Amino acid sequence: MDVLWQTLDHLREPLFRLYTIASTHIMANLATIMLLGLSAQWLGWWLHIPSILLLLSFGFLAGPVTGLINPDQLLGNLLNPLVSLSVGIILFEGGLNLKLSDLPRIGRVVRTLNTIGVMATWTLATLAAHLLLPLSFPVCLLFGAILTVTGPTVILPLLRQIKPNPRVSSILRWEGILVDPVGATLAVLVFEVVLIGSFTEIPQMMLWDLGKVVVWGSVFGAGGALLIFLFLRHHLAPEYLHNPLTFALVVGIFAFANQWQAESGLLAVTLAGILLGSQTAVSVRHILKFKENLQVLLISTLFILLAARMKMADFQALDWRIGLFLALLIFVVRPAAVFLATLGSDLSWQERTFLAFLAPRGIVAASVASIFSLQLTHAGNLTAHLLVPYTFAVIVTTVLWYGLTAGFLARHLGISQRNPQGTIIVGAHDWAREIARQLAAMEIPVLLIDKNRQHIEASQDLALPVLEKSVLSEDLSEEIELTSYRRLICLTANDTVNSLANLHFQEFFEREDIFQLPLQNPGSIPGHLCGRTLFGPEFTFEQVGRLFNRGAGFRVFSLAEWQSLSKPAAGGALPFPLFAADGQGSLTIATPNASPVTARTTRVLAMVSPDDAAGPAAMDPVRI
Incomplete structure (x- = not known):
């Protein structure tokens, strides 16, 4: 025992020096974020547990517990744009993996999950928040809209770990990738209504803005996909430039679409990925491989940043009411939304059950809640500051719950195997x-x-x-x-x-x-x-x-x-x-x-x- 204490005593000074370097130097801080993220990914693979759980744990320890990482201080005003851009790149990569040929088999379910399912989630989550949480009704509407978003940053790592059957996997991929632009657009439209304070104009305002997002998102997405396709088809660039050019064009599609029409960037990059991945005239496999590697790095980094942004004070706003709300969200809201969306489909009861119990929230919900909370608080809304701790509570709880239970549930329902050989x-x-x-x-x-x-x-x-x-x-x-x-x-x-x-x-x-x-x-x-x-x-x-x-x-x-x-x-x-x-x-x-x-x-x-x-x-x- 004495030897152990002596060893720890000798290590104290170099460890403290490493901590000081990592927490005070920008380059070392950035390296620490990436190292923590990829260490969590590797450890999750080695221990056969969802890496998301470790990513959140590592981020929480590096942020509010030890103060090693402070994302807002490190990145300042660049944090939210970088998060949004990273999500856009992840959605493009997700779109590349989606095939339009899947839609004859699952198209109806995907369509209803992203329409009926989204509306049911918004409605039920809003009602639950209004009944249980100390939020004004306009903020409850916005909170419900934010919680319609699941997204590929949380769905894809879980699918990689669980490996459900192809139909369920395809449905969840399509839903997770499409619901990001759909849910984010809904949240923006509701936010504008809440900011204006005129609920009599909700229908026409939302329809008009939604139409503009769909039109301009489609224009930029289809145009960007065509541009990338022409570069590849006519060999307008050498192969070693294919990946960097595609990356730059995707960033451009997202940024310019967002500037032209607010929140159309996510739809644009998603559509560009789907169109490019579904065509067969040119191979995009080398691009897909690059984007898959980039996706792992981005997801790892984003979750470390997400968890590190939490503050100990955020937990003071949490009490039994948010616990009951979370239980309703997991056990009532999601199952009800899936039940309504899959009525009349040919899915088995096992597949419906699994869909009903997998809806973790991720980085998009966190970033949207942070931005809207700040703006509504400056506008004088007295309960908007609670959006951030409540959203983070939803993210942490749903990731932990689904991360720990989804694999067991999938195996119990017979739609995946623990260790396929x-x-x-x-x-x-x-x-x-x-x-x-x-x-x-x-x-x-x-x-x-x-x-x-x-x-x-x-x-x-x-x-x-x-x-x-x-x-x-x-x-x-x-x-x-x-x-x-x-x-x-x-x-x-x-x-x-x-x-x-x-x-x-x-x-x-x-x-x-x-x-x-x-x-x-x-x-x-x-x-x-x-x-x-x-x-x-x-x-x-x-x-x-x-x-x-x-x-x-x-x-x-x-x-x-x-x-x-x-x-x-x-x-x-x-x-x-x-x-x-x-x-x-x-x-x-x-x-x-x-x-x-x-x-x-x-x-x-x-x-x-x-x-x-x-x-x-x-x-x-x-x-x-």
Whole structure:
């Protein structure tokens, strides 16, 4: 114990110095925000918990608890514009991921959630606030309008963590991205009415302003999308400028649309993203990848700033009434809005239930509430100052509640899996089918993909799930419930097809979960275009096929059986472990640098020599 205290005593001075640097120097302060944000993202991934919870915790500790970060002092008048601009960029990236081809399946639900659902949320939240909270009725109207916004800054990280089925995921993506401009516009219109104080002119005023937002947002959005499209289609800029040019144009679309018509910027960038992402004439995948990376950084930074802006004094305004209001918001308002919006739809009761219990609020609600609260307070409204602490209470509570319960609810309702281990195998030839059969025996879900009709029929004869399709088909993701699968294994004879499949599936799977056979001609395809190398350099398609035709096979062993085998003295000999599963059903795959067998392994799928008739214990190593 004395050693511990001595160590802490020695660390006190350098830690204090680091704190002083981080809190007083602008550059160090900015670096601290980014480091905290990305540390929370990484820790959330490592611990398998929603990163939003850690982002809020880190921000709260760095802000009101320790005083390490003061966003208003650091950024001053730039804070709100930077937040708005960041949200616009996130909405553009979200729009790129939305496909107009999804709308025939989910369009009606998306439309009603963003119309009927928004109006129901506004009405019910306003009534609840009027009954419970010490706010004037005009401020209650504004508070209700602010709370219609969920947004991609909170929805997308939760979806990435929960991985619900494709239909629910698409609905929530569309709702979360579209409701930002819809809800923000509604809040601005209500704010103008509250500021003027004339409620007799609400209908005509709101319709007129709403019409202008829709028209000018559409003009700037469609025009901006066309401009980016022309740059890409006619090669008016080199590829290394595609991402920075797109970024600059998106910033321009948002800024100029907002200046031309207030609050039309969010609609403009959302529409630009949807139009650009839905067209097929030019590829925007490289832009999408850049924007996805940027989105992670922006969301991390925004939530640290959001939580750090809170003040201890804000909690003094919170009492039992806001607690009851939050309960109504979560358990009555959202379920009622979803129920009304999904009446007559073909959604299952499980999907409706999940939609009804996922509506966290995020950075847009916080920024809008901060701006409106300040302006109404200066205008003499006596209760407007409560908008900020109440909105922050809603954000923190809904993020914590949905972050902790949504994953459990999704698994309980059967629309997501906690740790999916499904494996897609590209190629359904003879030894690929045998690998799939053995993986299925290990209770690993498999799906074979091939275009060869004979391979399809042979797979069906073995009762193996198989899809007759090109792995490079644009609509492949619509035919596979990808949330059930975690990895891709490319086993075709064509190295180019394997590499293209790797690039194609990077949109759906992590890079570390995409594998392909070693190149038959090393160096023929650049390494950055290939997936992770399967098994070892000796296990090319030609070599594995030759061994299989000579009688080698694939066999599942218990760990005890595997440990009793005569092991090869060097790599590239049989028996060779290809896959290993642990007691939780998690699959590990052999690579040139790592064996799949670990201390937690319970079963091993190995390639074995033809000489296995005498049983596993009698096997002798055979060189490939």
